[in-house]
Amino acid sequence: MGMTIIITGAMVAIACGFLGCFLILRRLAMVGDAISHAVLPGIVVAYLISGTKDSVWMLLGAAAFGLLCTFLIQILSQQGVQHDAAISVTFTFLFAVGVILVSLYTRQVHLDLDHVLYGEIAYVPFNTWTLFGWEAGPRAMWIVGAALFLSLVVVGLLYKEFKVVAFDPQMAAALGIPVLLIHYLLMGLVSVTTVASFESVGAILVVAMLIVPGATAYLLTDKLEWMLAISALVGILSSIFGYWISLWLDASIAGSMTVAAGLLFVCAFLFSPLHGVVTRWIVRRSMRLAAIKGGEG
Amino acid sequence: MPSIETILRFLSDPNTLWVLSGTMLLGLSSGVIGAFAFLRKRSLMGDVLAHAALPGICIAFMLTGAKSPIFFLIGAILSGVLASIAINVITRFSRIKEDTALGLILSVFFGFGIVLLTQIQHQGSGNQSGLDKFLFGQSASLVGEDVWVMGSVAVLLLVVTFLFFKEFKLLCFDAGFGRSLGFPMTALDLFLMLLLVVAVVIGLQAAGVVLVVALIVTPAAAARYWTERLDIMLILSAILGGLSGALGTGLSTMGYNLPTGPLIVVAASFIFFISMVFAPQRGLLAKALRLARVRRETAQESILHMLYEARERGAGPVTVRDVATRFTLSSWRLQQAVRNLVKKGWIRIESRGEDRVLTATENGWQAAYNSVLHARLTEVWMMHENEVGGAIRDPDSGALREEIPEDILPTLWKLLILHGREPQWKPSLVQKPEQGGVEG
Numbered sequence: 001m002g003m004t005i006i007i008t009g010a011m012v013a014i015a016c017g018f019l020g021c022f023l024i025l026r027r028l029a030m031v032g033d034a035i036s037h038a039v040l041p042g043i044v045v046a047y048l049i050s051g052t053k054d055s056v057w058m059l060l061g062a063a064a065f066g067l068l069c070t071f072l073i074q075i076l077s078q079q080g081v082q083h084d085a086a087i088s089v090t091f092t093f094l095f096a097v098g099v100i101l102v103s104l105y106t107r108q109v110h111l112d113l114d115h116v117l118y119g120e121i122a123y124v125p126f127n128t129w130t131l132f133g134w135e136a137g138p139r140a141m142w143i144v145g146a147a148l149f150l151s152l153v154v155v156g157l158l159y160k161e162f163k164v165v166a167f168d169p170q171m172a173a174a175l176g177i178p179v180l181l182i183h184y185l186l187m188g189l190v191s192v193t194t195v196a197s198f199e200s201v202g203a204i205l206v207v208a209m210l211i212v213p214g215a216t217a218y219l220l221t222d223k224l225e226w227m228l229a230i231s232a233l234v235g236i237l238s239s240i241f242g243y244w245i246s247l248w249l250d251a252s253i254a255g256s257m258t259v260a261a262g263l264l265f266v267c268a269f270l271f272s273p274l275h276g277v278v279t280r281w282i283v284r285r286s287m288r289l290a291a292i293k294g295g296e297g
Numbered sequence: 298m299p300s301i302e303t304i305l306r307f308l309s310d311p312n313t314l315w316v317l318s319g320t321m322l323l324g325l326s327s328g329v330i331g332a333f334a335f336l337r338k339r340s341l342m343g344d345v346l347a348h349a350a351l352p353g354i355c356i357a358f359m360l361t362g363a364k365s366p367i368f369f370l371i372g373a374i375l376s377g378v379l380a381s382i383a384i385n386v387i388t389r390f391s392r393i394k395e396d397t398a399l400g401l402i403l404s405v406f407f408g409f410g411i412v413l414l415t416q417i418q419h420q421g422s423g424n425q426s427g428l429d430k431f432l433f434g435q436s437a438s439l440v441g442e443d444v445w446v447m448g449s450v451a452v453l454l455l456v457v458t459f460l461f462f463k464e465f466k467l468l469c470f471d472a473g474f475g476r477s478l479g480f481p482m483t484a485l486d487l488f489l490m491l492l493l494v495v496a497v498v499i500g501l502q503a504a505g506v507v508l509v510v511a512l513i514v515t516p517a518a519a520a521r522y523w524t525e526r527l528d529i530m531l532i533l534s535a536i537l538g539g540l541s542g543a544l545g546t547g548l549s550t551m552g553y554n555l556p557t558g559p560l561i562v563v564a565a566s567f568i569f570f571i572s573m574v575f576a577p578q579r580g581l582l583a584k585a586l587r588l589a590r591v592r593r594e595t596a597q598e599s600i601l602h603m604l605y606e607a608r609e610r611g612a613g614p615v616t617v618r619d620v621a622t623r624f625t626l627s628s629w630r631l632q633q634a635v636r637n638l639v640k641k642g643w644i645r646i647e648s649r650g651e652d653r654v655l656t657a658t659e660n661g662w663q664a665a666y667n668s669v670l671h672a673r674l675t676e677v678w679m680m681h682e683n684e685v686g687g688a689i690r691d692p693d694s695g696a697l698r699e700e701i702p703e704d705i706l707p708t709l710w711k712l713l714i715l716h717g718r719e720p721q722w723k724p725s726l727v728q729k730p731e732q733g734g735v736e737g
Contacts, residue, residue, distance in 0.1 A: 024394075024397050027394050027396050027397075028396070029394075029396045029397040029399070029400040029401075030341050030344075030396045030399055030400055032400065033344070033400050033403065033404075037507060079573065079581065080579070081518060081573075082335070082338055082340070082518075084338055084339070084340040084341045085335055085340040085514050085517075085518045087340070087341065088340045088341060088343070088344060088510050088511070088513075088514040088515070089511070089514055089515050089518055089566065089569060091507075092507060092508060092510050092511030092514070092515065092562055092566075093511070093515075093562060093563065093566040095507050095508070095559075095562075096508060096511065096558075096559035096560075096562035096563050096566070097559070097563065099508075099556060099558075099559040100555055100556070100559045100560065100563065103554070103555055103556050103559075104555065205404065205407075205408055205411070207400060207403065207404040208401075208404030208405060208407075208408050210400070211397060211400040211401050211404060212401055212404065212405065214397075215393055215397050215401050218392070218393065218397075219391060219392070219393070245412075246412075249412065249416065250415075250416070250419050251411075251412040251413075251415045251416050251419070252411045252412055252414070252415040254408070254411070255408045255409065255410075255411030255412040255414075255415065256408075256412055257408075258404060258405055258407075258408025258409070258411075259405065259408050259409050259412055261405070261408075262401075262405035262408065262409070265401065265405070269387065269390075269391055275391055275392055277390050277391070
């Protein structure tokens with residue numbers, strides 16, 4: 001049972017961290033945060049239209065509202081609203097609409113706000129899928145796995161384009177790469193992954209998994225391929241350590257995983273061989289000592 | 298529409314009155330502090346502080362075992378200050394950019410808060426219902442005591458803003474200049490951050506962690522559309538914030554059992570939308586109208602210039618088709634421009650075959666002459682901007698002024714002749730020689 005939780009947590013962290021690397025490079029981390037809130041009305045609307053908790057509809061609704069959020073932020077920025085204010089105005093509005101919808105239809109819908117927003121990874125092992133009599137394992141794992149697979153396929157097919165856009169959008173535009181399309185593609189993937197992860201870690205902790213593993217990897221390497229790989233590794237480690245912390249403290253598993261990810265970031269921040277604060281201090285100190293010795297000799 | 302009776306009944310309910318005054322006070326104080334945060338480009342900081350307050354509040358609860366707003370405030374302020382220090386440290390000592398640092402601190406602090414929250418729940422202190430409210434807020438449960446706290450904090454924030462108005466203004470618009478004057482800008486920035494934390498924390502109870510961000514940013518962003526002055530913007534932002542609070546509370550009492558916090562946010566967003574479209578100077582509508590006017594005038598000017606230049610060269614008559622081939626004007630705009638010029642009595646239209654010939658009237662020639670002269674003077678001025686000087690350009694916007702100052706006219710005329718751009722033909726009706734007799 002613990003294994004299922006750890007694997008699900010790791011899959012969420014890998015799926016989010018993978019896209020998070022691109023968000024961090026494009027300085028869109030807070031847009032990721034905004035999207036993870038703004039998809040709420042999408043979930044409710046999809047639920048109301050389809051009448052089921054069928055995840056495909058939810059993913060579609062979420063993707064639509066995630067893109068709407070990105071689009072609105074873009075429009076407001078173009079109209080001269082500061083970028084940070086444009087983000088805040090847009091996502092708080094969409095989130096408010098979502099909360100209102102939930103409370104309007106709460107009797108018909110049985111959508112639990114706490115559940116959507118804060119998730120409960122501890123229930124993952126009990127919520128299994130049975131396909132034609134075959135025990136397929138936890139539902140959440142399949143959904144997150146599908147989202148991860150989708151991201152891997154899309155980014156894998158357009159890897160060069162994603163890479164150039166992440167590092168140098170102007171050059172990408174000069175090369176004839178459809179920058180805007182790639183941008184919306186990335187945001188669509190972020191929306192889908194966010195919703196897929198909701199059930200296990202909840203909306204707000206998805207943000208942690210979007211940003212923290214990528215940021216940790218960013219401190220450890222200069223190459224995008226390595227950054228993606230390290231962010232996945234950090235995600236797996238956060239999941240394992242997080243689960244262990246939650247057992248030790250008897251606390252929220254998702255919250256503990258976030259704290260574990262945060263601790264890993266602090267380690268990278270201090271001791272990264274390339275950019276760590278302590279490492280650089282030691283290097284500078286030994287260089288100074290060498291210089292003094294050289295001066296004496 | 299609610300009848301007066303409903304409104305009266307609504308206002309006579311003491312409970313509703315408490316909620317109403319609470320949300321209005323909240324909108325008011327967040328609006329004022331939010332305006333500064335907005336101008337400092339710190340809108341997202343409100344989001345971070347709102348999330349980062351959770352662990353502080355949990356620790357305050359664990360230490361005191363009591364649900365006291367004062368201790369919550371202290372805990373939230375401490376963790377808010379810690380969060381902003383952490384963001385500063387991360388951006389300063391590593392290559393992590395600001396937005397990543399914001400998201401990182403926000404989520405890790407919040408995750409830690411969730412851990413503490415579940416700890417409290419599992420310890421079975423039972424009395425954690427007040428902490429749950431933190432997540433979504435519950436304005437409907439505001440009672441007299443809460444409103445008194447909100448009210449005193451709002452008054453405090455307003456007084457502090459009033460006292461430090463000049464310093465904050467300096468901080469928002471030119472921090473470097475302020476530092477050179479000897480103001481402690483870093484301390485002021487921290488102080489402003491502290492006020493922001495206070496505004497966020499008192500909002501949490503009523504609006505919840507996400508929606509309090511809207512109360513900080515949205516009224517300020519709306520107010521920015523209506524004015525260019527800081528003092529007016531602050532007042533407007535406070536009024537719009539208070540109005541959002543009142544509107545949201547009013548809507549929630551209409552029935553349907555809708556939560557107040559989100560309704561306040563939707564009301565604020567609606568006010569923002571109205572401001573964005575209808576504000577007199579910066580609004581979308583005003584901008585569109587201005588653009589349409591400029592296009593209209595440019596089209597008319599283009600026709601007049603073409604007529605004048607044909608006459609100057611001694612070329613033949615100008616037809617509508619000539620104008621259409623020379624300028625990229627939509628045929629609708631061209632027809633409109635011709636119609637307007639005819640209405641002004643500046644041109645006449647004569648049909649010749651299937652085309653129409655345009656000729657200027659006496660007044661039209663004069664207008665054309667003045668307009669061409671102005672355009673050419675501006676043109677040589679731009680070529681020799683550095684030598685001639687003179688403030689044709691507006692120092693703020695960089696746009697060209699309508700009037701060319703008298704004192705540089707003689708120099709400009711000499712330059713016109715030097716470039717061979719002086720108007721070769723002068724309509725007889727020109728009475729006031731603008732060039733002041735320098736010509737020749």
